[in-house]
Structure formats: C-alpha cells, structure tokens
Amino acid sequence: MSNSTNKRPVILTGDRTTGPLHLGHYVGSLKNRVTLQHTHEQFLLLADIQALTDNAHDPEKVRRNVLEVAFDYLAVGIDPALTTICVQSALPALAELTMLYMNFVTVARLERNPTIKTEIQLRGFERDVPAGFLCYPVAQAADVTAFKATIVPVGEDQAPLIEQTNEIVRRLNRQIGRDLLPEAHAMIPTVGRLPGIDGKAKMSKSQGNAILLSASPDEIRDAVRQMYTDPHHIRASDPGTVEGNVVFTYLDAFDDDPANIEDLKTRYRRGGLGDMPVKGQLEDVLQSLLAPIRDRRAQYAEDPGYVMNLLREGTVRARERTQATLEEVRAGLGLFSL
Structure with missing residues (x-):
C-alpha cells in the first residue's frame, strides 16, 4: 500500500x-x-x-x-x-x-x-x-x-x-x-x-424474520406482506399509528423520497389509507434496492x-x-x- x-x-x-x-x-x-x-x-x-x-x-x-x-x-x-x-x-x-x-x-x-x-x-x-x-x-x-x-x-x-x-x-x-x-x-x-418483519427488536435469519440480500422477488413480496403494522388499523378508514409500524420503519430506512413518506404518514394517521398501498410502496423500494445486489451476488457465486x-x-x-x-x-x- x-x-x-x-x-x-x-x-x-x-x-x-x-x-x-x-x-x-x-x-x-x-x-x-x-x-x-x-x-x-x-x-x-x-x-x-x-x-x-x-x-x-x-x-x-x-x-x-x-x-x-x-x-x-x-x-x-x-x-x-x-x-x-x-x-x-x-x-x-x-x-x-x-x-x-x-x-x-x-x-x-x-x-x-x-x-x-x-x-x-x-x-x-x-x-x-x-x-x-x-x-x-x-x-x-x-x-x-x-x-x-x-x-x-x-x-x-x-x-x-x-x-x-x-x-x-x-x-x-x-x-x-x-x-x-x-x-x-x-x-x-x-x-x-x-427490526424484524414481525416487529421484534432484532432482525435475524434464525428467527425467520429477516429479508436476505439474496432474497428473490417472491420472497421480498411475501416478507413485505407479512410485515407487522398497526394491529388496530383494521379498516383503511381507521386512523393508524406510524410509531412501531415496521412498514414505515423500513420506508424511513430505504426510501429516498422523505417528502412522499411524510405524506403517507399523514394520511395513515388521519385515516383513509390502508396497509396494502403502503406495503406496495415499500415492496417497490426493496425490489429496486435488492435486484442489482442479487444479480451481482449470483455472478460471484458462479x-x-x-x-x-x-x-x-x-x-x-x-x-x-x-x-x-x-x-x-x-x-x-x-x-x-x-
């Protein structure tokens, strides 16, 4: 050196x-x-x-x-x-x-x-x-x-x-x-x-609550759909809680559009926004993030x-x-x- x-x-x-x-x-x-x-x-x-x-x-x-x-x-x-x-x-x-x-x-x-x-x-x-x-x-x-x-x-x-x-x-x-x-x-x-996708404090493969960097598109989709949200947010019209909501935690960590996240949080808290549209936003973000990583990893693994x-x-x-x-x-x- x-x-x-x-x-x-x-x-x-x-x-x-x-x-x-x-x-x-x-x-x-x-x-x-x-x-x-x-x-x-x-x-x-x-x-x-x-x-x-x-x-x-x-x-x-x-x-x-x-x-x-x-x-x-x-x-x-x-x-x-x-x-x-x-x-x-x-x-x-x-x-x-x-x-x-x-x-x-x-x-x-x-x-x-x-x-x-x-x-x-x-x-x-x-x-x-x-x-x-x-x-x-x-x-x-x-x-x-x-x-x-x-x-x-x-x-x-x-x-x-x-x-x-x-x-x-x-x-x-x-x-x-x-x-x-x-x-x-x-x-x-x-x-x-x-946190893990189940809302527990630590993401861990051994606990089955992790999304691997090598996760396939289907595995990412399934993991996002299983994510812990607000258990009291039963209907889209119900006001929801953002704090402790794993989907919003992940959006804060990975979405590069903070203004859009804040808009989603406002609508979710107010009521009128269901879990599925928020999860759909997160899935899009994670699919875009992990696709090139997964492809490069596969090349090295060969x-x-x-x-x-x-x-x-x-x-x-x-x-x-x-x-x-x-x-x-x-x-x-x-x-x-x-």
Missing part, C-alpha cells in the same frame, strides 16, 4: 460467518463500509472463530458461510482493491494476542460486560456459557488492536465491547511503559437497529474460486499486519524470543 493510504484512519469491522447477510446488516453497516473504503484504510474480518463461540457443534455451517458472507460483501460494493477482506481463523497472531490479553482482564469484568450479559441471557447459557463466548471481548480486543484500528463501526449495543477493548489497551500500555497500541472509537450508525483467491490475497496482507503487531507486543512485554 502507498504511504498516503497508510496515513488514513484504520477501520476494522466484520461479521460472524453464521449465514448470508440481510437488510439489517445492509442498513446498519454494509452501506457505510462501501462509503468508508474510499476515505479510510479498511479491514473487513470474516469472523469464523467468533462464530464458533456458539456454533462449535456445527463447524461446517461456519466454514460454508465464509464464502456466503464474502459473496454478500462483494455484491453490495465492497471493493477488494480498497478494502482488505480477510479470514479470522487464518490469522494466528489474533489467537496469541487473545491469550496474552487474558492476563489483563478478570473473569468478573467479563461477566459484567453488558453486551455479554445480554447475549448470555438470550442464548439461555446461564452458568453453562462456553469459555470462548465469555472471553469474546478479549478476542475482539485482539482483533481491533492487531490492526491498530482507531475506528470500529458497531451497533449501540456493542459499544461496551469497545470500551473493554480500550481498558485492555490502557492496562497493556501501562505495563509496557508507552502507548504502543491506540485506543479505538466506536462508530455508532445514525440509523437504529432494523465463480467461488475467484472469490477464494481474493480472500487468500487479503488474508496474506492482514497476516503481515497482525504478525507485526504481535511481535511489537511480545517485545514490549519482554517475552522470550528465539
């Missing part, structure tokens, strides 16, 4: 390889990544090791979805000439940094992390939480610092993980006696988390060897970067070297 590129702020982001990506990923992060790759040095991590923390019983699922997520990255406009796409499990420095960092955090602190506490409850782990899952904040600190990233795009619910990363960075820097590793800033998206080669090239670059950081940390801690 050129010197001018290296002077750009470094971003690390990525996704667990547990399944193809959906509209929630697009509005929450993918759209921003496409823009940021032109102004930042961006590393995109296919987080297969993190995916194993609660999928160790099905490693084939994790392995298979490395390519599925890569197809989605390329389809939305991630350019491998501008963004380094790499595979987490093929970066051995991350594992060693994780082990080193575990000495700078306590189990009690990990258990107090709000993000981890919530995820443990959602998965019903109780005291049977896998150690790898509990220690995920340490692994993420290794990911972020290995690339010396100063910006990490995350949802608001993930911000405590970046806070814990910075705690580890400060403790390590104090031990070394200088600021070897930079602290990171959590970049919170301006658009809130996209040549998985080409995509695998892109991942190898990106992972080689990332391995050089992360290994250099590991050697700096080892030297700073005064570890024995052969």
Whole structure:
C-alpha cells in the first residue's frame, strides 16, 4: 500500500460467518463500509472463530458461510482493491494476542460486560456459557488492536465491547511503559437497529424474520406482506399509528423520497389509507434496492474460486499486519524470543 493510504484512519469491522447477510446488516453497516473504503484504510474480518463461540457443534455451517458472507460483501460494493477482506481463523497472531490479553482482564469484568450479559441471557447459557463466548471481548480486543484500528463501526449495543477493548489497551500500555497500541472509537450508525418483519427488536435469519440480500422477488413480496403494522388499523378508514409500524420503519430506512413518506404518514394517521398501498410502496423500494445486489451476488457465486483467491490475497496482507503487531507486543512485554 502507498504511504498516503497508510496515513488514513484504520477501520476494522466484520461479521460472524453464521449465514448470508440481510437488510439489517445492509442498513446498519454494509452501506457505510462501501462509503468508508474510499476515505479510510479498511479491514473487513470474516469472523469464523467468533462464530464458533456458539456454533462449535456445527463447524461446517461456519466454514460454508465464509464464502456466503464474502459473496454478500462483494455484491453490495465492497471493493477488494480498497478494502482488505480477510479470514479470522487464518490469522494466528489474533489467537496469541487473545491469550496474552487474558492476563489483563478478570473473569468478573467479563461477566459484567453488558453486551455479554445480554447475549448470555438470550442464548439461555446461564452458568453453562462456553469459555470462548465469555472471553469474546478479549478476542475482539485482539482483533481491533492487531490492526491498530482507531475506528470500529458497531451497533449501540456493542459499544461496551469497545470500551473493554480500550481498558485492555490502557492496562497493556501501562505495563509496557508507552502507548504502543491506540485506543479505538466506536462508530455508532445514525440509523437504529432494523427490526424484524414481525416487529421484534432484532432482525435475524434464525428467527425467520429477516429479508436476505439474496432474497428473490417472491420472497421480498411475501416478507413485505407479512410485515407487522398497526394491529388496530383494521379498516383503511381507521386512523393508524406510524410509531412501531415496521412498514414505515423500513420506508424511513430505504426510501429516498422523505417528502412522499411524510405524506403517507399523514394520511395513515388521519385515516383513509390502508396497509396494502403502503406495503406496495415499500415492496417497490426493496425490489429496486435488492435486484442489482442479487444479480451481482449470483455472478460471484458462479465463480467461488475467484472469490477464494481474493480472500487468500487479503488474508496474506492482514497476516503481515497482525504478525507485526504481535511481535511489537511480545517485545514490549519482554517475552522470550528465539
């Protein structure tokens, strides 16, 4: 990379390889990544090791979805000439940094992390939480610092993980006696988390309430028709509620004509506008958005060897970067070297 590129702020982001990506990923992060790759040095991590923390019983699922997520990255406009796409499990420095960092955090602190506490409850782990899952904040600190990233795009619910990363960075820097590793800033998206089509707080393929980026026209149409609206808006003449109405939430996120949306909201609140015309507007918007993404994805999926080669090239670059950081940390801690 050129010197001018290296002077750009470094971003690390990525996704667990547990399944193809959906509209929630697009509005929450993918759209921003496409823009940021032109102004930042961006590393995109296919987080297969993190995916194993609660999928160790099905490693084939994790392995298979490395390519599925890569197809989605390329389809939305991630350019491998501008963004380094790499595979987490093929970066051995991350594992060693994780082990080193575990000495700078306590189990009690990990258990107090709000993000981890919530995820443990959602998965019903109780005291049977896998150690790898509990220690995920340490692994993420290794990911972020290995690339010396100063910006990490995350949802608001993930911000405590970046806070814990910075705690580890400060403790390590104090031990070394200088600021070897930079602290990171959590970049919170301006658009809130996209709800599932059933109105639940989180869109998730496992809950069957997601619209995949690869969804067919019929799948998009069916999903929009099933969307949660206002249960009290029985007749078109009834005044309707916009707040909490998933169809309007999606229109706010994806429709580029805010004046038209406001007009629809006014008419819906007043009464005289049924659910189906509003859903028809949303379907048109989503069909137009996803058609080119779906077509590009299909083209990449026809040549998985080409995509695998892109991942190898990106992972080689990332391995050089992360290994250099590991050697700096080892030297700073005064570890024995052969």
